[in-house]
Amino acid sequence: MIEVIVSLAVVIAGLAVLGVVLAALYQVGAYVPRHLQEGFRSWVFLGPAVFLVAVGLLVPAIRTIYLSFFDDASKKFVGVDNYVDIFSGRNTRLTVFNSFLWVVVGTALTVIVGLTIARFAEGMRAEKVAKSAIFIPAAISLVGAGVIWGFVYAGPPFNNGLLNRVTSIIPGLPTSMGGDGQRIWMVERGFGPLTPPQGFPGVNTLLLIVIFIWASSGFATVVFSAAIKGVPEALIEAAKVDGATDRQVFYQVVLPYIRATIVTVATVTAIGGLKAFDIVAATTGGKFGTSTIANEFFVTKFVQGRNGLGSALAVLIFVLVTPIIVMNRRAQQRAEEMMGA
Amino acid sequence: MSTADTTIVADDLVAPAASRAIPKKKVKAGEPMGTSVGAALSSPLGRAMVYGLMVLWTVPTFGILVSSIRPETDVKTSGWWNWFVSPAFTTDNYKRVLSSSPGNDNLWHFFLNSLQITVPAVILSVGIGLLAAYAFSWMKFKGRDWLFVAVVGLLMVPLQMALIPLLQLFTGGAHFTIPGTTFTLTLIPYFHLKSSIYAVWIAHTCFGLPFCIFILKNFVSSLPREIIEAAQVDGAGHATVFFRLIVPLSVPAIASLTIFQFMYIWNDYLIGKIFAGTANIPVTAKLAEVTGTRGQSWHLLTASGMVSMVLPLAVFFALQRFFVRGLLAGSVKG
Numbered sequence: 152m153i154e155v156i157v158s159l160a161v162v163i164a165g166l167a168v169l170g171v172v173l174a175a176l177y178q179v180g181a182y183v184p185r186h187l188q189e190g191f192r193s194w195v196f197l198g199p200a201v202f203l204v205a206v207g208l209l210v211p212a213i214r215t216i217y218l219s220f221f222d223d224a225s226k227k228f229v230g231v232d233n234y235v236d237i238f239s240g241r242n243t244r245l246t247v248f249n250s251f252l253w254v255v256v257g258t259a260l261t262v263i264v265g266l267t268i269a270r271f272a273e274g275m276r277a278e279k280v281a282k283s284a285i286f287i288p289a290a291i292s293l294v295g296a297g298v299i300w301g302f303v304y305a306g307p308p309f310n311n312g313l314l315n316r317v318t319s320i321i322p323g324l325p326t327s328m329g330g331d332g333q334r335i336w337m338v339e340r341g342f343g344p345l346t347p348p349q350g351f352p353g354v355n356t357l358l359l360i361v362i363f364i365w366a367s368s369g370f371a372t373v374v375f376s377a378a379i380k381g382v383p384e385a386l387i388e389a390a391k392v393d394g395a396t397d398r399q400v401f402y403q404v405v406l407p408y409i410r411a412t413i414v415t416v417a418t419v420t421a422i423g424g425l426k427a428f429d430i431v432a433a434t435t436g437g438k439f440g441t442s443t444i445a446n447e448f449f450v451t452k453f454v455q456g457r458n459g460l461g462s463a464l465a466v467l468i469f470v471l472v473t474p475i476i477v478m479n480r481r482a483q484q485r486a487e488e489m490m491g492a
Numbered sequence: 493m494s495t496a497d498t499t500i501v502a503d504d505l506v507a508p509a510a511s512r513a514i515p516k517k518k519v520k521a522g523e524p525m526g527t528s529v530g531a532a533l534s535s536p537l538g539r540a541m542v543y544g545l546m547v548l549w550t551v552p553t554f555g556i557l558v559s560s561i562r563p564e565t566d567v568k569t570s571g572w573w574n575w576f577v578s579p580a581f582t583t584d585n586y587k588r589v590l591s592s593s594p595g596n597d598n599l600w601h602f603f604l605n606s607l608q609i610t611v612p613a614v615i616l617s618v619g620i621g622l623l624a625a626y627a628f629s630w631m632k633f634k635g636r637d638w639l640f641v642a643v644v645g646l647l648m649v650p651l652q653m654a655l656i657p658l659l660q661l662f663t664g665g666a667h668f669t670i671p672g673t674t675f676t677l678t679l680i681p682y683f684h685l686k687s688s689i690y691a692v693w694i695a696h697t698c699f700g701l702p703f704c705i706f707i708l709k710n711f712v713s714s715l716p717r718e719i720i721e722a723a724q725v726d727g728a729g730h731a732t733v734f735f736r737l738i739v740p741l742s743v744p745a746i747a748s749l750t751i752f753q754f755m756y757i758w759n760d761y762l763i764g765k766i767f768a769g770t771a772n773i774p775v776t777a778k779l780a781e782v783t784g785t786r787g788q789s790w791h792l793l794t795a796s797g798m799v800s801m802v803l804p805l806a807v808f809f810a811l812q813r814f815f816v817r818g819l820l821a822g823s824v825k826g
Contacts, residue, residue, distance in 0.1 A: 288549065291553070293759070295776070299552045301793075308788065
């Protein structure tokens with residue numbers, strides 16, 4: 152408890168010092184020539200934010216790009232060697248492949264689950280409960296999500312995992328698909344007749360992506376359902392008068408109308424998938440062929456202490472985020488033109 | 493809490509993407525939801541799918557909740573669903589994970605760490621963000637527009653891009669050796685921030701600021717110009733306008749953003765793990781560590797998981813409405 156009080160005191164003292172300094176600078180503004188006064192005082196308001204963002208984000212980001220062209224000790228310039236290493240090593244290539252799967256499968260299924268709930272729960276008696284149920288994981292950390300699902304996927308020697316229980320009661324399921332209830336889900340990459348060759352993502356990667364979908368669908372549902380409620384009723388009634396079925400109303404009126412929202416949600420989810428680290432770290436730690444770029448970044452830099460390759464992996468995440476954001480902008484613009492906005 | 497509450501379009505947090513994406517149509521609290529939109533979209537199969545997903549989404553969490561209150565031998569010998577057949581209740585698992593005696597995980601200590609990290613980091617990022625948002629909205633200075641675009645543009649930069657150099661900064665300051673000489677300039681001295689809770693505050697504040705500024709600027713700049721001009725005519729300076737008008741009028745936006753930032757920082761793992769140092773790590777990082785070291789002690793792992801989730805879940809259930817608003821306004825967070 153003592154330490155909490157100490158840090159509370161530090162915070163209050165720190166804020167007081169910051170406040171006094173800013174107030175003093177603001178007063179100094181009174182002695183600045185009149186035409187410069189507004190600009191001077193603007194910087195009193197802006198100063199802390201701009202300083203922190205520059206020192207904590209902008210300069211480090213530029214330095215990371217710089218470091219990515221040096222060796223792991225940051226001494227020798229190595230050109231693009233680190234980037235070549237990412238794509239030539241079988242391990243790191245699998246990592247990039249896994250991240251690709253996280254982005255594509257994770258995003259697609261999150262959007263589908265979100266749309267399904269938003270569409271069908273609308274007007275149901277259990278609407279409130281249904282949406283809350285899907286939304287609860289949004290309040291849980293991704294590490295917590297990993298622990299929760301680790302309990303579902305658990306296999307021998309701990310034999311009380313839910314998934315094993317479910318597969319063991321399905322009659323006729325082969326052992327390789329968990330029929331005997333002994334499968335170690337997060338370790339085994341193959342599934343039934345499906346055995347991915349070395350260097351390709353296994354089924355266990357998909358199981359981790361399920362956790363990601365579970366965690367991110369709440370956000371998608373909430374945003375989609377707000378968007379669906381915003382579709383003008385006249386539009387839907389007009390379609391129904393023209394003889395459209397419920398299905399047609401959804402696919403041909405509602406979906407096009409909320410298109411921009413879908414793109415926004417997909418973008419946010421895709422970026423989340425690309426940065427996937429917590430779930431991987433809390434479940435497999437990247438072992439058994441489940442590592443992602445963000446996990447590899449952490450291991451490379453903060454476990455192995457390799458600056459060069461670590462920086463290159465960080466830059467790779469940034470480079471992959473950019474096209475997603477550009478696509479988002481384009482789709483938004485197209486949607487706006489369509490809506491005549 | 494009514495359904496309408498959770499689905500009100502964030503009129504008071506006008507974020508471009510969100511407001512563009514979601515045409516504004518206010519749903520009044522208490523209005524029946526069975527409107528023609530609802531009637532047009534539901535079907536028996538659809539309802540079945542909703543119930544199926546509901547079960548799939550709640551059962552895993554429910555499983556660890558039940559396991560956390562079962563005795564150790566029960567957890568290890570039978571699945572949690574057997575609890576319904578032979579219920580047994582114990583608080584031993586919680587007592588053990590919270591205990592500070594040797595051999596236990598002392599989760600209470602890490603819970604307090606999370607609190608010490610989260611509360612100051614939220615205050616700093618929202619407070620400093622609000623100051624900047626005011627300057628960007630209501631003060632005139634050169635380069636205002638491009639500076640705002642630059643700050644918000646940093647939302648695009650994944651935080652992994654900044655971690656390595658920021659850690660170097662915290663562990664040794666910033667120095668620059670002039671090329672060709674041995675003369676080294678100290679740009680930022682070493683403040684002994686290595687593995688300290690202060691480093692975590694600073695990191696969270698830096699990474700959270702672009703988002704906070706973006707959300708708050710959208711809100712603050714949409715406040716009615718007349719009120720602010722009237723105050724200025726009466727002789728109020730920027731400081732007075734800020735504290736007497738902007739802060740009180742922005743309470744709805746500040747509340748939503750605060751809750752959003754609180755959840756985000758509390759649930760963070762990466763930043764806490766990298767900057768805090770072993771003794772200061774937040775409860776999420778401790779939970780991840782426990783997963784590794786006590787992989788087979790499931791009875792303890794479930795209780796640890798619940799401890800790490802209890803506060804965000806409580807905040808979530810109590811303030812869901814504000815949280816949803818923050819989410820809708822912040823649907824561009826990268």
